[in-house]
Amino acid sequence: MTYSNYSYTGYMPPNLSTVYDRYSPPYITAGAIVLNGTEYALITFGFTYIVITEWRNIKSAALGFYRSLKNRSGSVYAEYDDPLSRMMAKYPEVPDWWYLVIFAFSLAVGIITIACFPTEVPVWALIAVLAITIALIIPSMILYATSGYMYTVYLLATLFGWILGTRKWYWVLMRVYGFGMDDNGETFVGDQKMGHYAKIPPRSVFRAQFVATVVQVLASMGAWEMLVQGMTDLCSLTQPSKFTCPWAHTLYSQSVLLGLIGPKRTFDRLYPVLKYAFLIGFGVAVACYGLKRLFPRQLHFFHPVLILSGIGYWGSSYNLSYYTPGLIMSVVFNYYVRRRYAIWWAKYNYVLSSALTAGTGFCGILIFLALQYHAKPVTWWGNTVSSEGVEGALNASVYDLPAKGWFGVEAGTWS
Numbered sequence: 001m002t003y004s005n006y007s008y009t010g011y012m013p014p015n016l017s018t019v020y021d022r023y024s025p026p027y028i029t030a031g032a033i034v035l036n037g038t039e040y041a042l043i044t045f046g047f048t049y050i051v052i053t054e055w056r057n058i059k060s061a062a063l064g065f066y067r068s069l070k071n072r073s074g075s076v077y078a079e080y081d082d083p084l085s086r087m088m089a090k091y092p093e094v095p096d097w098w099y100l101v102i103f104a105f106s107l108a109v110g111i112i113t114i115a116c117f118p119t120e121v122p123v124w125a126l127i128a129v130l131a132i133t134i135a136l137i138i139p140s141m142i143l144y145a146t147s148g149y150m151y152t153v154y155l156l157a158t159l160f161g162w163i164l165g166t167r168k169w170y171w172v173l174m175r176v177y178g179f180g181m182d183d184n185g186e187t188f189v190g191d192q193k194m195g196h197y198a199k200i201p202p203r204s205v206f207r208a209q210f211v212a213t214v215v216q217v218l219a220s221m222g223a224w225e226m227l228v229q230g231m232t233d234l235c236s237l238t239q240p241s242k243f244t245c246p247w248a249h250t251l252y253s254q255s256v257l258l259g260l261i262g263p264k265r266t267f268d269r270l271y272p273v274l275k276y277a278f279l280i281g282f283g284v285a286v287a288c289y290g291l292k293r294l295f296p297r298q299l300h301f302f303h304p305v306l307i308l309s310g311i312g313y314w315g316s317s318y319n320l321s322y323y324t325p326g327l328i329m330s331v332v333f334n335y336y337v338r339r340r341y342a343i344w345w346a347k348y349n350y351v352l353s354s355a356l357t358a359g360t361g362f363c364g365i366l367i368f369l370a371l372q373y374h375a376k377p378v379t380w381w382g383n384t385v386s387s388e389g390v391e392g393a394l395n396a397s398v399y400d401l402p403a404k405g406w407f408g409v410e411a412g413t414w415s
Contacts, residue, residue, distance in 0.1 A: 001030040017249035038312035045281030171259030
């Protein structure tokens with residue numbers, strides 16, 4: 001796209017989430033187009049592929065949920081006869097009304113927020129996003145359980161843009177609400193699974209999750225207030241401490257296209273290729289399922305959802321160097337170490353992964369308090385390489401600006 005100058009992408013850096021305009025339509029980079037197209041294709045691709053390949057598991061889970069509603073006094077573990085379930089059946093379970101109370105309170109807060117503040121969002125839109133998340137949580141959790149990848153469905157909120165029109169706050173709020181419901185729902189179920197395998201009493205898991213959620217909300221709000229009030233040029237590309245907020249920039253660019261401009265003009269006039277991503281995702285899902293049926297042995301470990309999601313991760317937020325270290329570590333431990341030292345891998349690989357994650361977070365806090373809270377400059381290659389070359393100058397475009405000094409459609413041709 002960049003080299004063919006599709007929709008003027010040749011005049012912009014290929015991998016940047018910034019929105020460009022000249023009192024004109026908004027223009028996004030080639031990386032942003034790839035990211036958006038991949039996410040739209042994943043909506044239909046992931047759902048179709050998981051439903052086709054995991055239909056029996058989805059049906060079993062749905063029937064189990066129905067039976068639990070019908071027999072409120074029954075045990076969750078009654079349908080399973082494995083040793084772990086028999087051990088866990090000795091612990092008192094979490095009553096359903098505990099979850100229902102939290103659900104009702106959270107829903108009430110959400111409704112009050114969008115109804116009492118000038119959000120321009122109808123209450124039914126929040127209910128619709130909630131219903132979509134609930135309906136798709138089982139397929140997404142099957143994918144998460146088998147591959148470790150969280151298949152987010154919150155982008156389906158975009159489709160309501162055709163109904164609500166160009167309401168600038170709608171898309172941001174619905175995406176944030178949808179992401180919160182989806183991501184936290186999948187994380188919650190994942191924690192329940194981990195607690196089950198670790199033989200932790202269900203009510204202890206509930207208390208830990210409840211307390212941790214309250215602490216996390218308060219800590220996040222406090223940290224955000226401190227950053228907004230005390231950080232110079234927060235989320236700017238020139239922010240001294242590199243707090244450039246790539247995900248927030250991506251959210252902003254998508255909200256401009258789908259909230260301010262609206263899906264109709266974005267998909268029909270600006271980037272018509274994006275609307276075909278939904279159909280492409282459905283078609284490719286059916287094709288991949290057919291190929292796995294034809295070549296079961298050769299494609300046994302082939303998971304097309306993971307491949308397509310990997311394209312989206314590259315997208316417009318980070319460049320390849322951001323993911324290369326993780327790729328190298330994954331190959332070393334999940335291929336070389338696992339094949340040669342299987343016992344060590346089985347015993348310590350998960351612990352090592354958790355330790356690396358925790359160490360990264362701890363080092364981030366340590367570096368911030370020691371070197372950034374009260375600025376103490378440390379100059380070395382790791383701090384300066386990101387500001388060198390075309391990446392640092394933000395001028396990695398293929399084409400120079402035309403002689404007239406700007407690119408895009410002529411004035412007066414866009415409305």
